Amino acid sequence: MSDTTATQGQLVIQIVAMPADTNANGDIFGGWLVSHMDMGAAIAARNLAKSRVVTVAIDSLAFIKRVYVGDTVCCYANLLKIGHTSMQFEIEVRTLSLQDDVSHKVAYGHFTFVAIDAEGKPQPVRR
Numbered sequence: 108m109s110d111t112t113a114t115q116g117q118l119v120i121q122i123v124a125m126p127a128d129t130n131a132n133g134d135i136f137g138g139w140l141v142s143h144m145d146m147g148a149a150i151a152a153r154n155l156a157k158s159r160v161v162t163v164a165i166d167s168l169a170f171i172k173r174v175y176v177g178d179t180v181c182c183y184a185n186l187l188k189i190g191h192t193s194m195q196f197e198i199e200v201r202t203l204s205l206q207d208d209v210s211h212k213v214a215y216g217h218f219t220f221v222a223i224d225a226e227g228k229p230q231p232v233r234r
């Protein structure tokens with residue numbers, strides 16, 4: 108049974124999965140999905156820190172359901188924690204197909220970003 112409960116997170120990425128994004132089984136490649144989750148978390152982190160940011164850790168990554176070519180893939184960001192220079196977000200991925208009225212939770216992961224200055228050194232999130 109898939110999770111069709113609406114997320115409370117902020118929509119940060121919305122993209123249609125294309126044939127070029129598939130794995131050897133013909134379904135969407137997990138690495139493609141992670142790349143978009145990372146980008147979505149980066150957008151949320153940049154908006155929060157108002158500075159450059161880098162991914163320092165990805166934890167608790169889980170793929171719950173397969174993603175199909177033609178699905179609309181939506182990444183939602185939930186802020187979990189703000190540290191001194193770091194921020195942790197849960198990224199929830201939900202898909203919508205043309206045949207379906209409700210979205211399904213297909214993946215999630217915890218992404219930690221660090222706010223950095225022009226030299227790439229950590230700087231406080233809240234300055």
Ligand SMILES: CC(C)(COP(=O)(O)OP(=O)(O)OC[C@H]1O[C@@H](n2cnc3c(N)ncnc32)[C@H](O)[C@@H]1OP(=O)(O)O)[C@@H](O)C(=O)NCCC(=O)NCCS
Pocket residue numbers: 161162163164189190191192193194219221223227228229
């Ligand atoms: C991110 C980076 C700037 C941190 O530099 P650093 O000198 O290790 O900084 P610190 O040890 O002071 O840690 C900075 C913050 O990151 C957190 N952090 C460090 N490693 C972490 C980890 N593995 N998991 C979670 N948080 C981590 C620290 O707790 C700290 O948070 P806080 O300031 O909120 O308390 C540096 O490690 C880096 O440039 N890494 C490469 C990032 C990158 O290229 N990402 C893309 C990969 S392709």
